[in-house]
Amino acid sequence: MIHNRLSVFRAERGLSRKDVAEKVGVNPQTIGYLERGDYAPSVELALKLAAVFGVRVEDLFSLAPFAPLAKALRKSGEA
């Protein structure tokens, strides 16, 4: 299974699923499927999505679950 932080980045940028879908050329439903982990994107789509948010692909998708946001923030505060 591929884990992702699509919904986090989308909320941060204030984009709707329709907005993201239009930018990468897919049906808005497909963004929902990706966010829920019901569909694993192709390399091409993953690269397009990373480009939309201006992040690396591995910041958006991962084979291992992402750490909860609160935990990541706490960790960055300690550093």
Added chain:
Amino acid sequence: MFVRSKTHPMGRRLTRRAVLALTGAVYALYGAGCALQLLPLGPDLAASASVAGLLMIAASLAAFALLAGSSLQRQAQEPESQLDERERFERNRAAYVAFSAFAGLVLLGVFYIVIANDLAEAGKAELWIPQTSAHWNAVFWGLMLLALTLPAAVLAWSSGDAEDQAADDL
């Protein structure tokens, strides 16, 4: 067959339950309607059975008309260039399942006709087999309905919950 309307160019969004119910209605009503129309029921019942059969076939076609404008039918029937990669992936998987089911059903039907003919020639049993042009018409249009709706039915069967799909509009 997908019928694109001006108001819903991407197809009308129906829940998976609605698509499954409509598909079931298409198959059940068409089958029962043809049976009432074509099977010999005796002179007392023939006229009323024929009218009831016609009404059931008309209801089946009405259910098919609703399905023909649905978003799942769009996904099942649109050219590849009109679908995104997820839709293509799901459609290809559904088409494989639908083709396997369709081929299996046709094979079973042919097998039944072969056995029924053998039994009739041997004088052991008289099973019903299509003989007149009306019988074969009913079989042909039934298979046509099945071929046109089965991929969308498989897509509905394997797709996510209606709540999730509604949330996709956000």
